[in-house]
Amino acid sequence: MKHYRHFLIILLALGIFFAWKQLSAQLVDEQIAEKVRHATVRLITAEPKRQIKFDDGHSFPILYPRGLGSGFFVDHDQIATNIHCVAGKTKIFAKLVGTETFYDIEGVTASDPENDLVILKVASKGPKPLALGNxxxxxxxxxxxxxxxxxxxxxxxxxxxxxxxxxxxxxxxxxxxxxxxxxxxxxxxxxxxxxxxxxxxxxxxxxxxxxxxxxxxxxxxxxxADTAKPLDLEKWQQERAILAYDYHSLAQNRFKDAQNRFKEGKLDMKNTHLFFQRAIELLGKAIERYQSHKSHLLRGNVYEKLKEYQKAIDDYTECIKLKPDFAGAYHFRGVAKWKRHLYEKAIADFEEAIALIPADALSYMLMGDSKLKLKRYEEAVVDFGKAIKLIPNNAHAYYNRGTARYEWGKLEEAREKNEAAQNQYQAADQDLDEALRLIWNRTRQSLPPDKDLNEALKSDPIWPRASHNLKLVKEALERLE
The missing domain is CATH 2.40.10.10 (Trypsin-like serine proteases)
Known part of the structure; x- marks a missing residue:
């Protein structure tokens, strides 16, 4: 009976513990909500939807509020938000969430079209602003x-x-x-x-x-930000950088829409390319008005989709001139060079990207692939290893490293260094086996109920190649026994 009572006490204690844990999580949520809500706003515009006409011929516009997005106070009289939330609007209000408190927006104190950021000036003092972290x-x-x-x-x-x-x-x-x-x-x-x-x-x-x-x-x-002289919303909309932002946004939407519709089977390749060309024209108009590194980058992306790799490289180079510390431009230029089989030049760009962002697994992957194609197998193995360290469940990286080790083993075998060759074959066997295991697990977990696992594996881009290379590795190991 005493043991039973102790057991009940333990169960009760565990119940209290888990209830406390759950309550703690809820309290954290409430603390976050309370901390943020007091300074977060819903941006609203009032636009005429229809006119009321009077007998004397006069008309009066009926205004309907329309939500534009969110924002938050970064100072007592300034709100941060995205440019795309307010672009094209000349009359904006900010409504404090969960309240009926409204603030008039009287202008813009600063904007950054490259990052879709704008600071709005409010006409009256708002709540305590949110603290920005690092x-x-x-x-x-x-x-x-x-x-x-x-x-x-x-x-x-x-x-x-x-x-x-x-x-x-x-x-x-x-x-x-x-x-x-x-x-x-x-x-x-x-x-x-x-x-x-x-x-x-x-x-x-x-x-x-x-x-x-x-x-x-x-x-x-x-x-x-210049709070003393906020720029009127209508005048701000006509700034060259903001007009360029509008063209850039249109091009970006056209580019994304074309890709999505092509994937859904709603556009054929010819019409998809027409959409891409229209995006390039719009980006040209954007760049005429404002030299934006992002517009050059996006145009490079579009050219790359059209397989016009040299034009893509030229745009990525312009992007780098405008923003020399931009890792993404080096990475994408490296990709375009890699697609042109300019492997040495691609490696140089991937190295620059990694120097700026050391945790760049994709640049390590493509740099390793470039070295693999240049038959620099030992260096390729090191690069794929770094990609695996950054993304441990990366089946493609295991497949690539296994392939590089297999090729390295063949090279050692040709030199009659059988022990070194065997070491590489054994390591390749482990890598390729791990690649297949990861693909199998991933496919099985995401498999629809009505689809066959073996058929799904056959359609995987890596599975057949990894299976083939693993067979070659095992044959090589048998040969050296």
Whole structure:
């Protein structure tokens, strides 16, 4: 009976512990919400939708509020948001989430079209602003929370997620979080404070991936803000850089839309290329008005899709001239050179990209592949190893390293260094086996109920090649026994 009572006490203690843990998690959520909501806003425009006509011939516009996105106070009289939330609008209000408090927007104190950022000046004093954290200190896998006005006008909703990595094109954070269009311009929080500003979301093979502009980029813009002489919204819209941003945005949408419609089978290759050419024309207009490194980068991406690799290289080079410390431009230029089989030149660009972002697994992968094609097998093995260290479950990296070791083993065997050859074959056997294991697990976990596993594996781009190379490795090991 005593043992039974002890058992009940233990169960009760465990129940209290887990309930406390759950309550703690809820309290953290509430703390985040309370911390952020008091300074987060929903941006609204009032546009005439129809006219009421009177008997004397006069008319009066009926104004309907329309949500544009989110923003947050970075000073008592300044709100940060995305340019795309306010582009083309000349009358904007900011509504404090969860309240009926409205603020008139009287102008713009600073903007950064390259990063889709704008600082709005409010006509009256707002709440205590949010503290900006150091985005350079953010770690991959770090938990984050986004808050803003998501779909359906829901205000102050918290969306949890994690930092996935940084993308090459602009070093924005990739987030494993399903943000919605209304979240654009809202704050992204971690334990370090506001570490980013929500800007985009997209679906991918990894699920929904969202993007955030690093808070340190916002800090730089705030240093340039001129609160004494805010620029009128209408005049700001006519600045060359903002007009260029509009052309860039149109081109980006045309480019993405064409790719999506092609994947869905709604466009053939010929019409997809016509969309790409239109995007190039729009980017030309953007670059005429403002020399943006992002417009050169995007035009390089479009040229690359059209397999016009030299034109892509030229645009990436212009991008580097405008922003010499931009890792993404070096990476993409390396990719274009790699596609032109200019492997030595590609390696130089991948090295530059890695020097700027050491955790660049993709540049290590392509640099290793370039060295593999140049028969520099030992160096290739090292590069693939670094990619694996950065992304441990990377089946492609294991396949590439296994292939490089197999080729290295063949070279040693031709030199009649059978022991060295055997060592490489054995290592290749392990790598290729691991690649197949990772592909098998990944395919099995994502397999639809009505699809055959073996058929799915055959359609995988790596599985057949890894299986073939593993067979060759085992034959080589038998030969040396």
């Amino acid at each position: 985005s350079d200190a953010v770690q991959i896998g770090e938990p984050i929370a986004a808050i803003g006005s998501s779909g359906g006008g829901i205000e102050g909703e918290i969306i949890q997620g994690k930092v996935y990595n940084r993308r090459h094109s602009d070093e924005w954070f990739r987030l494993k979080a399903k943000l919605l269009p209304g979240n654009s311009g809202g704050p992204i929080l971690s334990s370090k404070g506001v570490i980013g500003i929500a800007v985009q979301t997209a679906s991918s093979s990894y699920g929904f991936i969202s993007y955030a502009i690093p808070s340190n980029t916002l800090k730089e813009l705030l240093e340039k």
